[in-house]
Structure formats: structure tokens, C-alpha cells
Amino acid sequence: MKFDHTHFRQALLRTPFHDRFVELSTTEEWMAWNTYKVPRVVDKLPTEYFAVRSGCAVMDLTPMEKYRISGRGARDYLDRLVTRDISKLKAGRVTYVVWCNDEGKVIDDGTVFQLGENDYRLCAQHHQFDWLLMSARGFDVDIQVETHDVAALAVQGPTSWSVLAAAGISNLEQLKPFGIADLRCGDIPVTVSRTGYTGDLGYELWMDPANALQVWDAIFSVQGQYDIHAMGLSALEMVRIEAGFIMPGFDFNTAEATIRNGYDRSPFEVGLGWVVNLDKGHFTGRKALLAEKSRPAKRRLTKIVVDGNKPVGEAFIYDGKNGKQTGEIKCATWSPILKANLALADIEFINGRLPAQLWARIDYQRELKWHSAWAECHSHSKPFYVPEYRSATPPMRY
Amino acid sequence: MASYDSIIIGAGHNGLVCAAYLARSGQRVLVLEAADEPGGLGADREFHPGFHTPIAHSVSHFSQKIANDLKLTAHGLGAAKPVPTVGLNTTGAHIILQEGSLSGAGTDDTRAYREYSRLMLRFADVLKPFWQKTMPRIGMNNFSDLATFAHIGINLRRIGKKDMQEFLRVASLPVRDLMDEYFDNDILKTTLGWDGLIGAKLAPRSPNSAVLAMLYRLAGESRGAHTIPVGGVNGLIDALSKSAMASGAEIRCSAEVGHILIDGNADGLTAKGVRLANGDTVTADRVISAADPQRTFLDLVGVEYLDIGFTNRIRRLRCDGYVAKLHLALDSAPEFEGLQQANGRMIIAPDLDAIEFAFDHSKYGECPDSPVMEIVVPSINEPSVAPDGKHVLSAHVMYVPYQLKGGWNPTARDRVCERTIDTIARYAPGIREQIVHQEFLTPADLERQYRVTGGHWHHTEFAMDQMLMMRPTYEAAQYRTPIPGLFLCAAGCHPGGDITGQAGHNAAHEILR
Ligand SMILES: Cc1cc2nc3c(=O)[nH]c(=O)nc-3n(C[C@H](O)[C@H](O)[C@H](O)COP(=O)(O)OP(=O)(O)OC[C@H]3O[C@@H](n4cnc5c(N)ncnc54)[C@H](O)[C@@H]3O)c2cc1C
Numbered sequence: 075m076k077f078d079h080t081h082f083r084q085a086l087l088r089t090p091f092h093d094r095f096v097e098l099s100t101t102e103e104w105m106a107w108n109t110y111k112v113p114r115v116v117d118k119l120p121t122e123y124f125a126v127r128s129g130c131a132v133m134d135l136t137p138m139e140k141y142r143i144s145g146r147g148a149r150d151y152l153d154r155l156v157t158r159d160i161s162k163l164k165a166g167r168v169t170y171v172v173w174c175n176d177e178g179k180v181i182d183d184g185t186v187f188q189l190g191e192n193d194y195r196l197c198a199q200h201h202q203f204d205w206l207l208m209s210a211r212g213f214d215v216d217i218q219v220e221t222h223d224v225a226a227l228a229v230q231g232p233t234s235w236s237v238l239a240a241a242g243i244s245n246l247e248q249l250k251p252f253g254i255a256d257l258r259c260g261d262i263p264v265t266v267s268r269t270g271y272t273g274d275l276g277y278e279l280w281m282d283p284a285n286a287l288q289v290w291d292a293i294f295s296v297q298g299q300y301d302i303h304a305m306g307l308s309a310l311e312m313v314r315i316e317a318g319f320i321m322p323g324f325d326f327n328t329a330e331a332t333i334r335n336g337y338d339r340s341p342f343e344v345g346l347g348w349v350v351n352l353d354k355g356h357f358t359g360r361k362a363l364l365a366e367k368s369r370p371a372k373r374r375l376t377k378i379v380v381d382g383n384k385p386v387g388e389a390f391i392y393d394g395k396n397g398k399q400t401g402e403i404k405c406a407t408w409s410p411i412l413k414a415n416l417a418l419a420d421i422e423f424i425n426g427r428l429p430a431q432l433w434a435r436i437d438y439q440r441e442l443k444w445h446s447a448w449a450e451c452h453s454h455s456k457p458f459y460v461p462e463y464r465s466a467t468p469p470m471r472y
Numbered sequence: 473m474a475s476y477d478s479i480i481i482g483a484g485h486n487g488l489v490c491a492a493y494l495a496r497s498g499q500r501v502l503v504l505e506a507a508d509e510p511g512g513l514g515a516d517r518e519f520h521p522g523f524h525t526p527i528a529h530s531v532s533h534f535s536q537k538i539a540n541d542l543k544l545t546a547h548g549l550g551a552a553k554p555v556p557t558v559g560l561n562t563t564g565a566h567i568i569l570q571e572g573s574l575s576g577a578g579t580d581d582t583r584a585y586r587e588y589s590r591l592m593l594r595f596a597d598v599l600k601p602f603w604q605k606t607m608p609r610i611g612m613n614n615f616s617d618l619a620t621f622a623h624i625g626i627n628l629r630r631i632g633k634k635d636m637q638e639f640l641r642v643a644s645l646p647v648r649d650l651m652d653e654y655f656d657n658d659i660l661k662t663t664l665g666w667d668g669l670i671g672a673k674l675a676p677r678s679p680n681s682a683v684l685a686m687l688y689r690l691a692g693e694s695r696g697a698h699t700i701p702v703g704g705v706n707g708l709i710d711a712l713s714k715s716a717m718a719s720g721a722e723i724r725c726s727a728e729v730g731h732i733l734i735d736g737n738a739d740g741l742t743a744k745g746v747r748l749a750n751g752d753t754v755t756a757d758r759v760i761s762a763a764d765p766q767r768t769f770l771d772l773v774g775v776e777y778l779d780i781g782f783t784n785r786i787r788r789l790r791c792d793g794y795v796a797k798l799h800l801a802l803d804s805a806p807e808f809e810g811l812q813q814a815n816g817r818m819i820i821a822p823d824l825d826a827i828e829f830a831f832d833h834s835k836y837g838e839c840p841d842s843p844v845m846e847i848v849v850p851s852i853n854e855p856s857v858a859p860d861g862k863h864v865l866s867a868h869v870m871y872v873p874y875q876l877k878g879g880w881n882p883t884a885r886d887r888v889c890e891r892t893i894d895t896i897a898r899y900a901p902g903i904r905e906q907i908v909h910q911e912f913l914t915p916a917d918l919e920r921q922y923r924v925t926g927g928h929w930h931h932t933e934f935a936m937d938q939m940l941m942m943r944p945t946y947e948a949a950q951y952r953t954p955i956p957g958l959f960l961c962a963a964g965c966h967p968g969g970d971i972t973g974q975a976g977h978n979a980a981h982e983i984l985r
Contacts, residue, residue, distance in 0.1 A: 154776055176779035176947075208784050212775030355736055358779040361954060364740050 086111035089136040090225045090286035094294075098304050105307060108201070108221070110137035113306035120410070122309035126230050126272050127411050129301035130237045132293060133310060135226035135278060136286075139184075139198040140219070141206055147214035148192045155209050156186070157341055157363070159354040163188045168252045168269050171196075172322075172341050172349055173205075178362030179329035179338035180346070181205060182322050185269060187254055195220065199322050205330065209358070225286040229293065230276030230313075232461070233300050235469040238266070238277060240296040246277070247468035259289050271310065273317020273457060275464045300472070312407045315416050318377055318457030320344055325375060325404040325418050339420075340366055344375040370426030375404065377458065378451040380415035383408070384438045386449075391419050393429040395448045400429050409458065416458050419451070428453055476502045476756040478983070479746055481729045481772070482923075484512025486962040487762030488712040488723075489976030490983075492542045495719035497984050502754060503721060504746065506728035506923055511709040512762075513922055514971055520909035522859040523801040526705040527918065529848045529866040530555070530817055531971045532667075533692025534708065535604075538973040542715040549711035550702030554694050555853065556816035559663030560899045564810020567659045572695065577657045584654045588664075595639050596690035598627040603691055603967040603974055606950050606982050607941040644936070645683055648676035648824050658823035662844075665827075666819050667696065670846060670868060671929030671969065673794055675831035676824040681935045688934075688967060698817045700853045705971060707854075712973075732759050732772045734955060741777055743957035760979065762962040764924055764931035765944040766791055773955065782954055785945040789938065789964075793915030793927035794834055796872035798845075798892050800865040801858070801909040806849060808900045818847040820895060830871040837877035839888040843895055845869045862908070867892065874915035874926045885912055930969030931962060940966060951979040959983055 087110045095113050103114040112134055116122065125131035143152065152160040156171040163169050165188050172183045184198035196206070206217050229238060238246055242260045249255050254267045262285045270276030281289055294302060314321065322328045325344065332338040340363065341350050350363060380386050385408065391401035401421035409416050421428060432451040437444055463470050478494050480487045483505035495501045509515055513527040539549065559567035559576075567576040574585045601623045608617030628636050642650060647668045651661035667689045668682030669675065676682075690696040701707045713723055728749040735744040745755035761768040769778060769786045778786075808814050821827050821844040830840035846868045851858040858864045869892050876884055889912035897903050915927030924931060932944050941949045943966045951959050961979035963969035 150776060155780070176781040205780070209780045211783065211787055212770065353738060356741060356777050358781070361740055361779070 087222075089134050090283040091134045091136065091227065091290055094287065094290050095134065095304060103306070107307065108137040108139060112137060113304070115306045115308050116304045119308050122303055122305040123312050123410060125301065125303035125305060126274055126309060126313050128232060129303070130229060130231040130233045131272075131303055131305040131309065132290075133228040133230070133305045135228045136224075136283075138221070138226060139201055140221045140224055140226070141196045141198070141202065142218045142220045143194045143196055143206070143215055144192055145213075145215040146192055148194055151210060151213040151215045152186060152194060152196075153354065154357050155206075157350040157357055157359065159351045160186065161354070165190050166254045168254060168267055170349060172346050174341065174359030174363070175329045176358060176362065177329070177338075178340050178359035178366060179332070180322060180326070180341055180344060181329045183320070183346070187267060189254065189265075200328060223283070225281050225283040227279045227281075227286075227289065228270055228272075228276060229279060230270045230272045230274050232275055232463060232470070233472045234274075234276050236472040237293060237296060237300050237302060240299055241292040250467050251465050259292050262288055264289060271317070271319055272313040273319070273459055273464065274313070274461060275469050311405070312409070315405055315407045315418065316409050316412065316457070316459040320346070320375060320418065321405070326420065339375070342366060342371065343373050345377075371423050373401075373420060373422045374428065376401075376419050376421045376428065377454040378417050378419050378432060379454055379458070380406070380417055380434055380436070380451050381449045382436075382447070383415065384436050384447060384449065386415045386417055386434065386436055387438070389434045389436050391421055391451065392433045392435065393424070394431050395433050395450075397431070397433065400424075400432070403434065412459060414458075415449075417451075474745065474755040474757050476500045476754065478502070478758050478760055479504060479754060479756040480760045480762055480961065481732075481746065481768075482506075482512060482762030482962065483510035483713070483723055483725070484762050484962055485514050485709060485712060485971055485973055486976035486979075487512070487760075488709070488716050489538055489542070489973040490760060490762065490961040490980045491721040491723070492712060492716035492719055493977065493980030494983065495716055495721035496542075501716070501721040502756070503716070503723040504727040504729050504748070504754075505723065505725045506749075508726045510713050510723055510725060511706060513918075513924065514705040514709050516704065516706040516709075517799075519799045519911045520801040523799075523862070523864050523909065524704065524706070524857040525799055525850055525864050525866045527797055527913075527922065528705055528971050529850060529868070530698040530700050531705060531708065532689055532694060532696060532698045533970065533972050535973050535977065536693045537604075538977050542712065544708070544711040544715060547711040547714040547718065549708060552699040552701050552853070554697035554699050555848075557663060557698065558811065558816040558818045559659040560808060560818050560820050561659050562809065562822075562898050566810055567657065567663050568816070569663065571697070574660070577655075577660045581655050581657050581660055585660075588654045591635065591638065591642075592686065592690055593695060594631050594635055595642070596687045596695075598624065598631060598639060599684070599687050600691045601627065602940065603688060603972075604978070606978055607943075607966050609950060610941055610946065643683055644679055644681075646677050646679045647674075647682045650683060651676070651824065659821075661824055662821035662827060663819045665824065666821065666846065669827065670870065671795055672934055673790065673792065674935070675828045677828055681939065684936075684939070685934060689970065692972070700848065700850050702854065704850055704854050704857050708971070729772060731774070732761070732768075732958065734773065734777045741955050743955055758957045758959060758983070760959040760961050760983070762976070764791065764928070764962065765789060765948065765960065765964040766925045766932070767923065768960060769953075773958070777955065779954065782945070782947055785947075789944055790933035790935070791926035791928045791931070792874040793918065793924075793929060794871050794873060795927075795929050796869040796888070796915060797913040797918070798865075798867040798869055798889065799911040799913075800893075800903075800907050802863040802865055802903075802906040803908050804861065804906055805852065805863050806865055806900045806903055806906060813852060814847075814849045814900075815852045816848075820845050820847065820899060827870070834871035834873040837873050837875055839873070839876065839884070839891070840871050841891065843869045843871070843888065843892045845892065845895070847896070865896075867896070872914055874919070874928075876914070876916075880914055880916045885914055888912065888914075931964035934968040939968070943968065951982040
């Protein structure tokens with residue numbers, strides 16, 4: 075018997091689109107995402123960023139954890155799992171959700187796609203199969219991991235609809251934000267959802283991995299007509315901060331991965347109170363969240379604009395210049411389109427409220443020498459960047 | 473307005489104790505029992521016309537405080553004398569433990585027994601406050617909760633450094649190590665070790681809770697000696713029912729609860745009553761379940777009202793029972809080789825290995841070749857349980873698995889029943905000819921007939937991982953549950969099973985505080 079002794083050479087899996095990224099990659103900057111090898115930057119970061127904001131960017135979403143949840147009890151099952159009211163969701167629609175442990179601390183976030191009656195797909199940031207199975211006991215549901223069986227591509231940016239139409243995916247103009255449609259790209263079946271993680275107009279394409287390259291090629295075949303770029307995770311990090319999206323496991327510690335007392339976060343604490351429906355009936359963590367709601371807020375993951383243009387990396391936040399430490403920046407980016415330093419900061423509240431002043435101490439280098447400067451920060455309640463065109467139906471044609 | 477202050481699901485002895493305390497405090501209490509008479513595993517069972525025995529056949533640490541508080545004597549409970557515990561030997565050289573003294577062993581063993589029982593009784597006293605109190609919640613700095621721990625601490629100090637160190641060493645020892653340290657006589661070892669094992673998924677070589685189980689059972693006023701109450705265990709049940717009713721509690725039998733009604737509103741969930749299997753609903757300010765934890769949460773409440781982590785902890789409770797029951801109707805008194813009268817609690821286990829081997833089979837879902845068991849003949853002390861001159865033999869047969877490989881069927885049941893009778897016949901050779909009727913109940917039968925998950929003696933395993941503030945699991949360990957208005961009060965709670973009334977007592981105390 076022969077053994078395959080070479081598996082170690084390929085520690086990370088290749089997505090069905092991998093060959094195309096290899097062809098396009100000039101940087102060879104790869105990184106791991108849920109056991110897959112994906113590009114950090116394919117060619118040039120500014121090009122990839124601006125593709126999302128003013129053209130069309132294509133990103134591999136295959137590594138996203140995908141679960142198929144079906145059966146007569148699927149809706150009740152999901153309603154007890156997530157904090158949002160799933161009973162209001164309809165077939166052909168998507169909703170953003172978070173789910174908590176018994177203590178009301180966030181385990182992960184994701185999206186629920188209602189594909190049909192009693193048929194849902196849950197996409198998650200992190201591997202959730204064990205928690206999903208554990209939650210299934212007592213419900214008439216079937217749960218399958220679909221991560222490796224469904225190839226997924228994000229096509230995002232103001233021209234994304236025009237690109238997809240030109241690439242042969244028709245009947246997309248009436249698809250509303252958070253809608254799902256079963257369509258064809260030429261004669262290949264693709265499921266398209268008007269969803270994304272960029273805050274721009276955008277779509278996500280779900281298909282059989284066997285057809286993945288054909289769909290890719292169809293999209294890139296209209297590259298002469300449109301500015302289309304393959305995009306890596308670095309550009310995504312910039313646009314998701316602009317769009318005000320949070321990333322569990324990076325912006326805060328997820329509950330099931332937390333060891334230290336008090337290091338996990340509730341949905342309220344990460345600014346996701348709007349997805350918590352305390353009136354929908356029982357769900358896991360509700361009791362803890364009801365109790366939390368009755369107390370003054372302790373902290374909030376807060377969107378802030380940091381004055382100046384010095385690169386904001388990891389930094390502490392203070393309640394005044396030379397004041398008391400009151401928080402820390404969890405992620406930050408320079409926003410080329412807004413010309414501002416944007417960040418998400420975990421900030422401790424004082425008597426249930428955000429401190430009146432927020433200052434960051436920014437450590438930065440000039441020619442390898444460290445400097446330190448104070449920058450005032452301004453909290454921001456809405457997403458930083460919300461282009462109006464992104465929710466128009468039909469979208470603007472280019 | 474709700475019809476009752478409290479509804480108690482299940483009229484097992486713990487449900488009755490809880491009902492009696494609550495009714496005495498002035499609450500309007502309704503007890504709903506699925507069976508056609510109260511008592512649970514202690515209820516009277518007429519297994520053949522005129523022949524009676526409950527499943528639990530003797531009582532060793534029923535709380536005297538409860539008996540006094542609930543005036544059980546005034547409600548008809550007669551005073552019964554402890555019976556000897558007898559380690560049977562096929563040769564007739566039995567070991568007899570009676571009123572704290574040992575006979576039938578050699579001089580070394582007899583001397584060792586004095587030191588052994590001195591220590592064990594001291595240790596039992598150290599732990600005593602544990603069994604009678606609500607356990608503290610971990611992380612809560614409630615004064616009275618912490619006082620429970622302080623009390624144990626003081627008790628430990630009081631026994632002196634040497635005994636204290638010895639206590640800490642011995643507390644989690646396997647039965648076998650403890651017995652081998654002290655004794656030579658095999659039957660003495662099995663007889664003393666028995667109370668560490670009966671009802672649990674433990675064998676002599678298992679480290680875990682065996683010594684704690686022994687100390688639990690030694691903490692009663694009778695110091696571990698068993699009695700067969702006047703009127704049988706049913707006499708005790710009767711007095712408890714009468715006491716509860718005299719205080720105004722209502723006991724409704726043949727009233728199986730199908731669901732606990734949960735009210736959800738903006739502030740969360742509350743239990744507000746029950747729906748009976750016949751569809752009737754009854755409302756109350758609180759619902760107290762004397763059914764086991766898995767049945768209570770998974771069947772009667774339903775997982776949709778429970779958080780995922782909590783549900784998982786309830787689901788993985790270890791509830792498989794390993795004790796079966798043999799009931800024999802005999803046309804005359806059984807005669808055991810070398811015994812004047814079979815009036816004691818008799819243990820059949822020739823040596824610790826015999827117990828271990830019986831356990832080994834059950835671990836793999838098989839029945840033991842040579843079952844080990846505990847026998848009483850209740851009709852000797854209490855003639856009313858059998859027709860004139862006739863007798864009842866009741867045996868707890870150890871290591872009969874709830875989950876038999878291939879599943880239980882009449883053939884499998886008959887086979888282990890016959891092996892059990894064969895084993896008894898080695899000690900009482902005439903027994904087969906005396907049998908008028910025989911009945912064998914596997915843990916699966918007990919589950920079905922007595923509504924106890926797994927047919928488990930303690931409703932769920934009595935072991936380190938499911939003890940004290942972890943019994944049945946955290947978030948439900950202080951008789952309260954994650955659902956306000958829903959309480960637990962039976963063997964699946966601290967301190968555990970046996971006919972003690974302690975869980976019912978502690979639950980009532982917690983509810984009234
Ligand atoms: C084989 C065996 C032998 C035993 N022998 C002894 C012994 O000799 N001495 C001793 O001290 N202990 C013995 N025990 C242990 C002892 O019997 C139990 O620990 C004790 O009976 C527990 O009492 P309880 O009141 O908590 O519960 P139970 O006695 O189990 O009572 C629970 C009651 O709830 C009722 N119930 C459950 N569900 C519902 C529902 N949905 N609606 C209405 N009613 C419901 C049941 O019908 C039952 O009456 C033995 C146990 C077993 C299994």
C-alpha cells in the first residue's frame with residue numbers, strides 16, 4: 075500500500091478559484107482563512123480598494139463557513155440559536171445575525187439565507203459545527219457542513235451589477251438588498267444574493283465548485299468593458315471598517331474562545347443591540363441579555379474618527395489628553411475615500427455613558443524611529459461610508 | 473389569580489416532604505402524581521395477589537428532623553428497630569453487623585473494625601451539614617451560603633489534624649483500597665463496601681464517590697443501619713401523605729403532567745402551571761418538579777425554553793441505572809444456610825472481585841454471569857405484606873445495565889432473573905421450591921413503570937461530577953432553575969437519592985426563604 079506523504083506540502087486547501095489568483099498574483103502574498111489559502115493582496119492594494127469603491131472587485135468567499143440547516147424544526151431551531159427574530163424572514167431573503175452562549179456573550183456573527191421552506195443556509199465567520207449540532211438536540215433539523223461543497227464569490231462595487239449583467243447573469247435588476255435569486259450565468263446555475271461585507275453595491279455568487287472557473291472567466295471576460303480586479307483580504311479590511319462592519323475574533327474575543335474572565339463581549343457591548351430582539355420569545359442568552367439591559371452599559375465597541383493622518387495602529391484610548399486610559403483601538407484604517415483615520419475602539423463607559431472626550435496616543439515610526447503623538451477621537455454612530463446608490467433597485471447602469 | 477401557590481409534580485417521598493413543608497407554611501399546594509398511588513419508588517407494589525413490596529425496600533437515613541417537623545409519628549409512622557446487615561457466606565460463616573458491632577470476623581478484623589467505624593462515623597459527622605443545606609452558588613458571596621462551607625471547615629478542624637488529613641486522603645479512595653487497608657475477610661469487605669456502590673455506576677476499583685456515598689449513608693441517626701418501617705416503606709409514605717394532607721395539601725393521583733406551562737413576557741420566562749396528559753391545565757405561582765432532571769427539562773419544559781449550554785448539560789447527565797429488582801412470592805419463610813432467621817439486610821457478594829467482574833459485564837452492556845445483590849424479606853418484620861404464613865423476598869440486583877446490548881426483551885430478562893435465583897439458591901438451597909410467583913424488573917422496566925429516567929436509583933448518577941453545587945448541574949443546583957417559578961425537589965438534586973426526604977426538605981426551605 076502506498077501512502078501519500080506529501081499532504082504536508084499543502085497545509086492549506088486551495089479554493090476552486092485558486093488557479094486564477096495564482097495567475098493574477100504579482101505579490102505572492104497569501105494568507106490562511108479557515109484552512110484555505112487566499113490572497114492578502116493580489117496585485118496592488120490601492121487598486122483593489124478603489125475597485126470596490128469605484129469599479130468592480132471580485133473576491134473569493136469560498137472559505138466562509140457554510141451550514142445547511144433544514145427540516146421541519148429549522149425555523150424554531152434558528153430562532154432559539156440567534157438573537158434576531160427569524161420567524162419574520164421569508165424564502166429568498168437574507169438577514170444578518172449573531173448568536174450567544176447562555177451568558178449572553180457573542181459566539182459569532184453571520185448571515186442566514188432562507189433558501190426555501192424549512193431550508194436555510196447559515197454563513198459564519200468561524201467554525202460552528204459543534205455548537206450547531208449541540209443546539210440541534212430536541213429539534214427536527216438536519217445540519218450539514220457546506221463549506222467545501224459550495225464555491226462562493228463576492229462581486230462588489232458600483233459597477234458590479236453592470237458587470238454581472240454583461241457577464242451573462244440576467245434578471246438581476248429587480249433583486250433588492252438582502253434578496254436571493256436562483257439564476258444562470260450562461261447555462262450554469264448560480265445562486266445570487268445581494269449581500270456583501272463592503273458597504274457598497276454588491277453581490278455574492280454561490281455555485282457548484284465544478285463550475286467555479288467558468289463563472290470566474292465569464293466575469294473577467296468583460297474586463298475590457300469594465301474595470302474589474304481580483305481582490306485580497308487587505309482591501310476587504312479597509313472597506314469593511316468604512317462600512318462599519320465588525321469582525322468577531324478580531325475586534326473582540328468570541329465567547330467560546332475566551333479564557334480570561336470578562337474578555338468576552340455581549341451583542342450590546344459590540345454595538346449589535348439592533349440585532350437583539352428581546353421580545354421574540356426565548357433564545358439562548360436572552361435571560362442574561364435582559365439582565366444586562368437593566369444595568370448601565372459598561373462598554374461599547376465604538377466607531378471613531380481619529381484626527382490627523384498619522385497611521386493609527388494598535389493604540390490605547392484615554393478620556394483626555396494625558397488622561398485616564400479608557401479603551402483601546404481594535405482595528406483601524408486610513409480611508410482613502412473619506413480622507414480620514416477610521417477605527418473601532420473598545421471603550422469603557424463612565425456611569426453608563428461614553429466618556430465626554432476621547433484621545434488616542436498614537437505611536438508611529440519615521441525612518442525606523444518611534445514617535446508618539448496625541449490625537450483627538452470623535453465617536454460616530456452611523457457607518458462611516460454609506461453611498462446612496464448601493465441600495466437602489468434597479469442599480470445604476472454603467 | 474392562580475389556583476395554587478405551588479404545584480408539585482410527582483408524589484415520590486421527596487415531593488410529599490416538600491408538599492408538607494409548603495402546606496404547613498400556609499401555601500395552597502397541589503401534588504400531581506401520575507401513578508394511581510403516591511410514593512414513587514417507595515410506593516407499595518402488589519406484584520402478586522396479596523404479596524407487596526416497594527422498589528426501595530429499606531430505609532437507612534431518613535431524616536429524623538423531617539420526621540419530627542412533619543409529626544410523622546402522630547400521622548401513624550410506627551417505631552421500627554434497625555435490622556442487622558448480613559454478609560452471606562455459602563458455608564454459613566456469615567458476617568453480621570448489628571448495632572455497631574461486628575460478629576463473624578477474625579480478631580484482627582474485629583479490632584480493625586473498631587478503628588474503621590470510629591473514623592468513618594467521624595467523617596460522616598464532618599460532612600453532615602453538607603447534606604442538609606442548599607449548596608452555595610459558585611461565585612456568589614452570599615453569607616448564609618458561605619456559612620455552609622465555614623461549618624464544614626469548623627467540623628474538619630474539630631476532628632483534629634490527624635483525622636482531617638486522613639479524611640482528605642480517604643474521601644475519594646476506591647472501596648477496594650479502603651477495605652484492603654483495614655480488613656482481610658472477603659465478605660466483611662464486600663458487606664462494608666456495599667453502601668459505597670449500590671445505586672451507582674461504580675465498582676470496588678473505581679475511584680470517585682464511593683466513600684462519599686458511604687459517608688452520606690452513615691450520616692443518619694441510625695448510623696447506617698437499615699430499618700424496614702412499620703407497614704413497610706409504604707408506612708412511611710402513608711405518614712408523609714397524611715401529614716401533607718393534614719396541613720392542607722391536595723394529592724391527586726392518576727394525574728400525569730404532560731407539560732410545564734411557561735409564560736414568556738418582556739421580562740423573561742416564568743413557570744405558571746401545568747398541562748396534564750388528559751389536557752386539563754392547572755395554574756400556580758410556582759411549579760416544583762419531583763420528577764428527575766432530564767424528564768423535567770427535556771420532556772416537561774422543552775428545549776425551546778432553555779439555553780443551549782444548559783440543555784447540553786442536562787442532556788449529558790449520566791442517568792443509566794444499574795440496579796434491577798427481583799421480587800419473589802414465597803409459600804414459606806426462606807431458609808438461608810446458617811441463619812436463624814432471614815430478618816436482616818443480606819448481601820450476596822463473595823469477594824470484591826466478584827463485584828468487579830459483575831460490573832465489568834455491565835460496562836459493555838451485558839448482564840453479569842453471577843449477579844451480586846442485597847436481599848430483604850420484609851414479611852418477616854412486617855407480616856402484613858404477604859398472606860398469612862407466606863413471604864416476600866425483595867432483591868436489589870447490581871449491575872444489570874439499563875442499556876443492554878441488543879436491547880431488552882423477555883428472553884434476556886428471564887435469563888438474568890434465572891441467574892439471580894440460581895445465585896440465591898446457593899445460599900438458600902430450597903428457594904426454588906418455595907416460589908409461588910417471580911417478577912424481575914430491569915432498569916428499563918423501572919424507567920417505564922416509575923417514570924424515572926434510566927431507572928436510576930438517584931435519578932441521575934451520584935458522583936463527584938454531579939454532586940453538591942453541581943447536582944444536577946450548575947444553574948439548577950440550588951433547587952431553582954433557569955426559569956423563575958420552576959423548582960426541583962427530588963433525588964436529582966443535592967444531596968441525592970435514597971429515602972431520606974432531604975432534597976424535598978431543602979427545596980421547601982429554599983422556596984420559603
Ligand atoms: C431498584 C431501586 C432500589 C432502591 N432501593 C432503595 C432502598 O432500599 N432504600 C433507599 O433508601 N433507596 C432506595 N432506592 C433509591 C430511592 O428509591 C430513590 O432515590 C427515591 O425513591 C427517590 O425519591 P424521589 O421522591 O426523589 O423520587 P421518586 O421516588 O422517583 O418519585 C418521583 C415521582 O414522580 C412521579 N412523576 C414523574 N413524572 C411525572 C409526571 N410527568 N407527572 C406526574 N408524576 C410524575 C413518579 O411517578 C414518581 O412517583 C432504590 C432505587 C432503585 C431504582
